[in-house]
Amino acid sequence: MATKAKSTAAPKPTPAPAPPSPHAATLAKGMKLVDTGKPAEALKVLEPLVQDAQADGEWAIKRRAQVYIALAHAKLDPPKAGGGDPLSEAQAHLNRRESEAALKLLDKLIKAHPATGTLHYLRAVALAQAENAEGAAEALKKALELDADLVYLWHMEPDFAAMRKSPLFGFTEGR
Numbered sequence: 001m002a003t004k005a006k007s008t009a010a011p012k013p014t015p016a017p018a019p020p021s022p023h024a025a026t027l028a029k030g031m032k033l034v035d036t037g038k039p040a041e042a043l044k045v046l047e048p049l050v051q052d053a054q055a056d057g058e059w060a061i062k063r064r065a066q067v068y069i070a071l072a073h074a075k076l077d078p079p080k081a082g083g084g085d086p087l088s089e090a091q092a093h094l095n096r097r098e099s100e101a102a103l104k105l106l107d108k109l110i111k112a113h114p115a116t117g118t119l120h121y122l123r124a125v126a127l128a129q130a131e132n133a134e135g136a137a138e139a140l141k142k143a144l145e146l147d148a149d150l151v152y153l154w155h156m157e158p159d160f161a162a163m164r165k166s167p168l169f170g171f172t173e174g175r
Contacts, residue, residue: 074092
């Protein structure tokens with residue numbers, strides 16, 4: 001008597017993860033230069049990156065590079081106290097690691113513009129600087145709900161390094 005061979009279903013191929021952007025390393029280098037107090041060098045890296053990223057359709061990279069270009073310019077020519085717009089002032093406070101002053105400004109800005117993801121992201125950075133992981137996670141979650149592209153900054157931001165592996169930030173897994 002002949003028996004039928006059982007066939008096993010072939011495993012379904014899993015899609016390969018998307019390769020990292022070719023501009024990611026350049027952006028990371030520029031961001032690090034800004035963060036380590038070398039804004040003039042950062043501008044030499046980031047300004048050409050904006051054009052390259054635009055040419056390649058890397059809009060998220062382009063936007064992030066533009067943000068860091070603005071930060072580099074702010075470090076080269078810091079805004080006078082009370083003389084600039086509140087967002088630039090908040091970013092200047094963050095650059096100087098004055099998280100409480102930044103939080104005060106950001107809370108006012110968020111009250112006026114609650115649907116702006118960047119404001120919530122900056123609030124998360126300020127809370128991370130203040131070592132408030134729970135508050136930072138809440139603010140980051142709101143920021144990502146409003147602008148999913150901000151997850152890229154989350155992965156690159158040195159202020160989150162100490163808390164990045166916390167289960168509070170599990171919602172960023174796979175993003």
